Amino acid sequence: MTDRAPKLLVDALDAISAAQAFLAxxxxxxxxxxxxxxxxxxxxxxxxxEACSRLAKLEPGLPNQLSNLKLAIGLRNRIIHGYDAVDDEIVYQTVMEDLPLLKTELGGLLNDRASG
Incomplete structure (x- = not known):
């Protein structure tokens, strides 16, 4: 893992936590x-x-290892480039249903890298 990857993992985890807190x-x-x-x-x-996209560029194998990493990248692109076609119900469901697993996997990856 590159020196930048742990920061990106923390950024991704913080973003998931914040989105979940906003919807609690x-x-x-x-x-x-x-x-x-x-x-x-x-x-x-x-x-x-964005953090997931940068991670995928640093470590090209990650999108195949982590559930919903591609979903997070695709949703970011939709929000930024297709802001007028964002489905608020899908955003809500993604945070509530899809991100918990990604958060767990990213946290495990960060822990593995920190202890390894």
Whole structure:
């Protein structure tokens, strides 16, 4: 792992944690009605996707090892380049359903690299 990779892993994990915190105890309807919360979650997903994209460039094998890494990168691209076609329900579901596994895997990777 390169010297930059641990920082990128921390950035990705922090972004997931922040997005999850922003949605804690928030229903889909509350999320849809709250533009500020949607913007905050989307910003964290941009950070997550960018960190994952940089990790994938540093270590090309990672996208095949980590669940939902490609999803995080693709969602970042959708938010940034296709902002007018972002489906808020998909964003909500992604944070609630897809990111917990990626968070666990990224955390394990960081721990493995730190202890190895």
């Amino acid at each position: 105890d928030t229903s889909l309807d509350q999320y849809l009605a709250d533009k500020m919360r949607r913007s905050a979650v989307e910003r964290q997903l941009e950070i997550l996707g």
